[in-house]
Amino acid sequence: MSIWWSLHLRREAASVPLARRLLLGTMETAGVDPDVSYDLSVALTEACANAVEHGGGGRGRPQGAPTGAFRVTAYLDGETCRIEVADSGPGFPGAEVPTASADAENGRGLRLIEELADHVHFGNRSGRGGAVVSFDKILKWKDSPSLLMA
Template identity: 75%
Template sequence: MSIWWSLHLRREAASVPLARRLLLGTMETAGVDPDISFDLSVALSEACANAVEHGGDERAGVSSSAEYRVTAYLDGETCRIEVTDSGPGFPVVRGRRGALRSVHSTAEDGRGLGLIEQLADHVHYRNRPGRGAVVSFDKILKWREGALLKVS
């Protein structure tokens, strides 16, 4: 069995705990280990907070920047979460391999992205030119005994 869900949320601070509670409830029902659930819920909260703070293009007007999307996939041994906004995207700071990289850990902004990198197994940032940014991350799941989705 697999589970996926997608939320379209208003870009307001009150939406962050809603997404977090839905993820925690889904994971508890599915039987995911509580420590893994907690790590993913903190990472999700950081990604949502980033979308709320930076995810809109105020110059474009409210209609294009008032929402962001959260999608979660629990499938087999992996959970993947994507948070998509309609903001200006991440600043392009090229690393050695030409990929976007997160802001330096001592910078005033960007600490939440570093926390996501610490809590998840894989993290990917990408810009959608003219349409915003996507933060996606995944983590290998551990299961409680008798879990609904546990892979044998």
């Protein structure tokens, strides 16, 4: 079974729960184990919150201004789910992605994504600029999926 969807969302706080609900609904319909779905939804929430907060500070806009958009793409393919969140902000500075210690004010969301996913990549978009956070997780299935596999 393969499921793929992509959202182009406004850089507003209200966009974050929309993406999370769509992901959880997709996972429920596909029959993914609720614990795996929850982990992925928390990681998605963190990635989207970063895009909303930091994803529009480039190109002359003041940091934190609620303008612009970001994109969320999810792929359920076989035993894996891959999620990608891309924004149009300044991107990650330098070669290393800033992750924080447990008591730091910022950067904890990126650490949380690393803990919840099986594979994580933080990078910058080439050409147009902006940050890209992508993460994969191996899926586990409920005993009786909602979606009939054909």
